[in-house]
Amino acid sequence: MKKIAVVEDNPDNRLLVRALLEDEYEITEYEAGASALAGLPEDKPDLVLLDISLPGMDGTEVLRHIRADARLSALPVIALTAHAMSGDRDKYLAAGFNDYVTKPIVDEDLLLTAIERLLSSE
Amino acid sequence: MAIRKLLLADADDAVRAALESVDSWHTFQAVEPAEALAICEAERPDVVLVCANHDGALCQLLQGKRATARIPVLLLGTGAGQLPRAGDPDSFGLRLRSLFEAVKLDGAVARLHELGGVTFVREMIDLFLSHGPTRLEAARRGEQAGDWPAVEQAAHSLKSSAANLGAVSVQDLCDRIESLAMSGRGPETSPLIAPLEEAFAAAKDGLQAKRDALP
Numbered sequence: 573m574k575k576i577a578v579v580e581d582n583p584d585n586r587l588l589v590r591a592l593l594e595d596e597y598e599i600t601e602y603e604a605g606a607s608a609l610a611g612l613p614e615d616k617p618d619l620v621l622l623d624i625s626l627p628g629m630d631g632t633e634v635l636r637h638i639r640a641d642a643r644l645s646a647l648p649v650i651a652l653t654a655h656a657m658s659g660d661r662d663k664y665l666a667a668g669f670n671d672y673v674t675k676p677i678v679d680e681d682l683l684l685t686a687i688e689r690l691l692s693s694e
Numbered sequence: 695m696a697i698r699k700l701l702l703a704d705a706d707d708a709v710r711a712a713l714e715s716v717d718s719w720h721t722f723q724a725v726e727p728a729e730a731l732a733i734c735e736a737e738r739p740d741v742v743l744v745c746a747n748h749d750g751a752l753c754q755l756l757q758g759k760r761a762t763a764r765i766p767v768l769l770l771g772t773g774a775g776q777l778p779r780a781g782d783p784d785s786f787g788l789r790l791r792s793l794f795e796a797v798k799l800d801g802a803v804a805r806l807h808e809l810g811g812v813t814f815v816r817e818m819i820d821l822f823l824s825h826g827p828t829r830l831e832a833a834r835r836g837e838q839a840g841d842w843p844a845v846e847q848a849a850h851s852l853k854s855s856a857a858n859l860g861a862v863s864v865q866d867l868c869d870r871i872e873s874l875a876m877s878g879r880g881p882e883t884s885p886l887i888a889p890l891e892e893a894f895a896a897a898k899d900g901l902q903a904k905r906d907a908l909p
Contacts, residue, residue: 581851582855583825584822584825584854584855584858585854585855585858587821588806588809588858591806591814592809625847625850627847654850654853654854654857675854676854676858678764680809681760
């Protein structure tokens with residue numbers, strides 16, 4: 573079973589993502605960017621779902637650390653964000669995210685498809 | 695308040711006139727069911743308003759596609775639970791909004807139930823009910839202290855939780871407060887905090903009732 577790390581400060585969003593994915597993936601959860609950066613090298617997930625609006629270190633900064641760390645740099649990372657504006661997708665892809673999914677996750681197929689696409693292209 | 699999208703299917707002039715006076719909706723219009731389906735697929739409206747003589751065909755079309763199956767359809771008519779076709783614009787707007795809220799709450803709870811069963815729904819509702827007041831208080835304190843980043847963060851978190859549970863008024867108010875707080879218009883959030891507290895109290899009652907009704 574492939575492993576997905578979820579970095580998200582809202583406990584209900586973590587619970588929702590877990591419910592959506594846990595039949596097919598092993599899920600690990602992180603509440604903040606710093607704990608994720610500390611745990612990911614050991615955890616070795618196949619993919620990361622990273623919330624953008626984390627308190628403290630935000631998702632974009634967490635991603636910069638991931639890309640700068642030789643142990644993590646090749647990890648596929650999907651941005652999760654509630655700030656959906658036109659042009660956001662290009663912005664996040666340019667920042668180094670592999671894909672982008674908006675919250676609330678009203679259509680879980682979009683999330684599942686994005687994950688499957690990235691995991692199958694590894 | 696965030697503008698939500700509404701599709702008016704096969705409506706008569708009286709309904710159109712009543713809706714024009716309600717400014718919180720971005721309205722699309724369609725006559726034929728196929729045309730309505732195409733708009734639903736392209737625009738993903740938050741709700742469809744349909745006249746009683748035309749509902750069956752359109753509901754069937756919407757149900758047939760995964761992308762549109764969850765869009766709630768409200769029926770215009772004179773029966774109980776239906777939206778009056780016309781009349782006083784203010785009451786039409788309020789009634790539309792309250793039906794929309796009820797139907798979104800129902801839909802969200804049903805979806806969570808389908809996704810993860812009773813225990814999961816209960817946990818999601820409990821998280822919202824226990825974390826909500828903390829975030830409301832953080833927003834209120836931030837607003838009083840002029841700490842707009844704190845207001846923005848509280849509104850952002852609450853918005854996300856509200857959206858998962860279909861608490862649309864809480865979600866829309868948080869969206870507005872967050873946007874104002876992050877764009878240097880923090881003081882404009884002040885008159886929105888009390889309505890947010892009221893919207894949360896209403897959502898809390900609705901969700902508590904849903905929770906109590908779970909098997």
